[in-house]
Amino acid sequence: MQFIDIAVASGYAAVCLSLIVLMNPVAPREAAVGAGALSALDSAISSYIEHVGLPFLATSSEAAICSSAAEASNSTLAFDVVVQGEGCGSSVAPSSPLASSSLTIDLPSRTVVIEAWLVRQ
Amino acid sequence: MSAQDNLASTVQTSQIESRELLLEQSLAGSVSLQVLAQAQGYLSSNPAECDGLPQYAGSISTSGESSGEDSGIAYTANATASESPASSLESPRGDNLTIVAPFAGDVPGALNLQEVLSVKEVGGGGSVSLERSETHTLNLPIKVDFASSLCTSTLGSLAAALSRSPCNATLEQDAFDAVLPALHEDAAALGFTLAAGWGSGGSSCSATYWVTLVEPGVAGATGSFDWTVRGSGTTA
Numbered sequence: 343m344q345f346i347d348i349a350v351a352s353g354y355a356a357v358c359l360s361l362i363v364l365m366n367p368v369a370p371r372e373a374a375v376g377a378g379a380l381s382a383l384d385s386a387i388s389s390y391i392e393h394v395g396l397p398f399l400a401t402s403s404e405a406a407i408c409s410s411a412a413e414a415s416n417s418t419l420a421f422d423v424v425v426q427g428e429g430c431g432s433s434v435a436p437s438s439p440l441a442s443s444s445l446t447i448d449l450p451s452r453t454v455v456i457e458a459w460l461v462r463q
Numbered sequence: 464m465s466a467q468d469n470l471a472s473t474v475q476t477s478q479i480e481s482r483e484l485l486l487e488q489s490l491a492g493s494v495s496l497q498v499l500a501q502a503q504g505y506l507s508s509n510p511a512e513c514d515g516l517p518q519y520a521g522s523i524s525t526s527g528e529s530s531g532e533d534s535g536i537a538y539t540a541n542a543t544a545s546e547s548p549a550s551s552l553e554s555p556r557g558d559n560l561t562i563v564a565p566f567a568g569d570v571p572g573a574l575n576l577q578e579v580l581s582v583k584e585v586g587g588g589g590s591v592s593l594e595r596s597e598t599h600t601l602n603l604p605i606k607v608d609f610a611s612s613l614c615t616s617t618l619g620s621l622a623a624a625l626s627r628s629p630c631n632a633t634l635e636q637d638a639f640d641a642v643l644p645a646l647h648e649d650a651a652a653l654g655f656t657l658a659a660g661w662g663s664g665g666s667s668c669s670a671t672y673w674v675t676l677v678e679p680g681v682a683g684a685t686g687s688f689d690w691t692v693r694g695s696g697t698t699a
Contacts, residue, residue: 377474377475377477377478378474378477378478380478380481380482381474381477381478381481381482384478384481384482384484384485385481385485387485388484388485388488391488391489391492391562392488392561392562395561395562395563395564396489396492396493396496396562396563397496397563397564397565397566397684397685400496400684400685400686401684401685401686445485445486445489445533446533447489447492447493448493448529449493449496449685450496450497450500450685451500451685451686
């Protein structure tokens with residue numbers, strides 16, 4: 343549950359930062375808010391991999407991994423995990439996200455890419 | 464520089480730092496997993512000898528490394544591991560490398576490795592660097608202690624059974640057949656399968672005997688594997 347809390351909080355923080363952009367679009371602030379959104383997404387990715395663990399990502403089936411990504415996603419934050427080039431499906435990725443981040447992890451048996459998006463409400 | 468510029472700079476530095484922390488976490492985990500995968504490969508392809516279990520564990524030496532660039536951050540990570548110094552643990556001892564749980568920390572009776580881990584990262588054009596050098600303990604859940612005790616008891620039982628009727632192959636076979644079911648049960652109770660055999664030792668009525676213990680389906684860090692321990696002996 344702590345993982346979910348962190349993910350929700352990260353998503354909420356990123357949404358708030360994005361709203362600041364919309365309300366006062368001054369260039370330096372845009373950059374700052376963009377960086378803040380990326381930090382929030384990176385924090386969410388960190389929480390996800392800490393929660394599931396690398397052995398899980400190294401050994402589990404795509405179905406199990408996709409299920410964990412779906413479980414970690416919520417209304418403001420979407421996850422996808424690409425295992426050896428195969429993602430969980432195009433329906434996972436939002437059409438026009440506010441921000442996105444990804445992390446590539448080279449594991450002994452496979453390469454995994456974790457993608458996270460800040461979802462537009 | 465305006466206050467807004469300062470804000471932007473500070474937040475961007477903070478973003479680089481948070482990315483470096485994420486990279487550090489994943490790199491520490493991935494090179495540790497490489498270390499565990501190498502150790503697992505060694506265990507699955509090199510059977511241990513009953514009388515050499517301590518040396519066997521001590522001969523394991525593994526390493527892992529990763530380097531590259533991510534989001535403008537250059538990184539290198541490496542790890543080396545060997546058998547953890549002998550300890551008299553009676554309960555598991557944790558380790559904060561939880562990203563590779565349950566293979567982080569010491570587990571009594573298992574193969575425990577001490578890992579020296581180093582991660583270096585430089586981002587923001589050299590302005591934001593991170594360096595981490597730590598020692599961790601990792602484990603692979605093979606049952607070293609159980610294998611050792613099974614070796615002792617199984618070889619002892621076979622020696623005793625085959626020594627009762629020297630020079631009489633029929634009685635020796637009967638004795639071997641009589642003791643074998645209990646040996647299978649003892650091994651199974653500790654999670655091993657057992658195969659054993661015997662034969663004439665050649666001269667002076669001695670008999671040779673052997674045992675192979677297999678711990679099947681050990682849940683390793685990169686999948687399950689079988690671990691094999693072999694032993695043999697000769698009656699006087």
